[in-house]
Amino acid sequence: MPTVAIAPSILSADFGRLAEEVTAVEEAGADLIHIDVMDGHFVPNITIGPLVVKAVKKVAKTPLDVHLMIANPGQYIDDFADAGADWITVHVESGPHPHRLVGQIRARGCRPGVVLNPATPLATLDYLLDEVDLVMLMSVNPGFGGQKFIESSLKKIAALREIANGRRQTLDIEVDGGVAPATIAAIAAAGANIFVAGSAVYGSDDYRATIASLRQRAEAAIVEKRI
Numbered sequence: 001m002p003t004v005a006i007a008p009s010i011l012s013a014d015f016g017r018l019a020e021e022v023t024a025v026e027e028a029g030a031d032l033i034h035i036d037v038m039d040g041h042f043v044p045n046i047t048i049g050p051l052v053v054k055a056v057k058k059v060a061k062t063p064l065d066v067h068l069m070i071a072n073p074g075q076y077i078d079d080f081a082d083a084g085a086d087w088i089t090v091h092v093e094s095g096p097h098p099h100r101l102v103g104q105i106r107a108r109g110c111r112p113g114v115v116l117n118p119a120t121p122l123a124t125l126d127y128l129l130d131e132v133d134l135v136m137l138m139s140v141n142p143g144f145g146g147q148k149f150i151e152s153s154l155k156k157i158a159a160l161r162e163i164a165n166g167r168r169q170t171l172d173i174e175v176d177g178g179v180a181p182a183t184i185a186a187i188a189a190a191g192a193n194i195f196v197a198g199s200a201v202y203g204s205d206d207y208r209a210t211i212a213s214l215r216q217r218a219e220a221a222i223v224e225k226r227i
Contacts, residue, residue, distance in 0.1 A: 002172050002193045004218045006211050007032035007065050009176075009198035010056070011047060011145045018052075019059045021202065028207035029215070032065040032087070034176070034196045036145075037080070039070040042094060043143040050076070050083035057084030065196075067115065067176065069142050070094070074101055081108035089113035089136050089174075092124045102131050113174070117142065118150050122160055133172060134194070135160060139187070140177030146199045149178025154190045161191025181213050188218035189225045 008030050013021035022033055035053055040046040057064060063086035070076065073090045074097075080088055088105045092098050092114050105112035113134035116124065118141060125135065137157055140147035157173060164171035174194035175187050184195055197214060204210040 002170055004188070004215060004222070005031035005172075005194045006201075006214050006218075007034040007174070007194060007196045008201040008207075008211070009034040009036055009145065009196050010202075011036045012198035012202035014202075018056065022056055022059050025201060025207050025211070026060065026062050029211040030062060030201075032063050032194070033060050034065045034067065034198075035085075036198075037066060037068050037070055038143065041071045042091070043069045045143045050079040053080055053083040053085060063087060063111075065089070065174075067136065067196075068094075069115075074104060077101065077104050078108065081105075081110050085110055087111040087113060087134070089115050089134070091115045091117065092128070093117055093120055098128055099131060102128070113172075115176075116156075118153060118156075122156065122163065125160075125163075129163070129167065129169065129171070134174055135171060136174040136176055136194075136196075137192070138177050139175050139179070142177075146203075147178055149180075149183045149187075153177075154186055157187065157190035157192050179214070181210070181217060184214050185217045185221040188221040193218075193222075 008025040038045045038047040065087040066085040088110045090101045102112045115136040139153035173192045175192040176196035179197045180200040
C-alpha cells in the first residue's frame with residue numbers, strides 16, 4: 001500500500017479567509033490541499049478557476065491536488081498548470097480522449113490522474129491504468145460538499161486495489177466524498193490511501209485533532225487488514 005495522505009478540500013473552507021484556512025490545515029498536518037474546480041456544466045455547481053489556484057499556491061507549502069470537474073478540461077489544463085497545480089485529475093466521463101488529457105498533464109510536469117463517478121465502471125480504466133499515477137473514485141455524486149458516503153463505493157475501491165495489485169502497480173487510490181472519522185476506516189480497509197475531507201475537517205472545531213484522527217483510523221485499518 002502507498003502512504004496514507006489526508007487532503008482537506010478548500011471547497012468547505014471560509015473563502016473570506018482562504019490563505020489563513022490553507023495555512024491552518026497545513027500546520028494541522030494536511031499532506032495535500034485539494035481544490036475542487038467546477039464549471040456549472042459538467043457538475044451542477046460553480047466554484048473556482050486558475051486565479052484562485054494561483055493565490056493558494058502563494059501560501060501553500062504542500063502539493064496542490066487540483067480536481068477538474070469541468071467540460072472540455074483539455075482547454076484549461078495548461079492554465080491550471082501555470083497557476084501552480086502539482087497534481088491534476090480529470091474525469092474519464094468528461095470527453096472521448098482521456099489518454100490525450102493524461103499526456104497533456106504529464107507533459108506540463110504535473111502528476112496525472114483520472115476520476116470516476118460513482119456509477120462509472122472500472123472497465124473504463126482497462127487501457128488507462130498504466131498511464132496514470134493515481135485514480136480518484138468519487139464516493140458521492142460530484143457537485144456539492146457535505147454529501148453522504150455511497151456505501152457501494154467500498155466494493156469498487158477494493159476491486160480497483162485488487163486490479164492494481166494484480167498488475168504489481170503501486171497505485172494511489174484517492175477517495176472523494178463523505179470521508180469522515182466514521183467512514184475512513186472502511187474506506188482505507190477497502191484499499192484507498194488518499195482521503196479528501198472537506199466538511200469533516202473545515203467543519204470541525206479542531207483541525208489538528210480531526211486530521212490526526214482521520215490518519216490514525218486509516219493507518220490502523222490498513223494494518224489490521226494486512227494482519
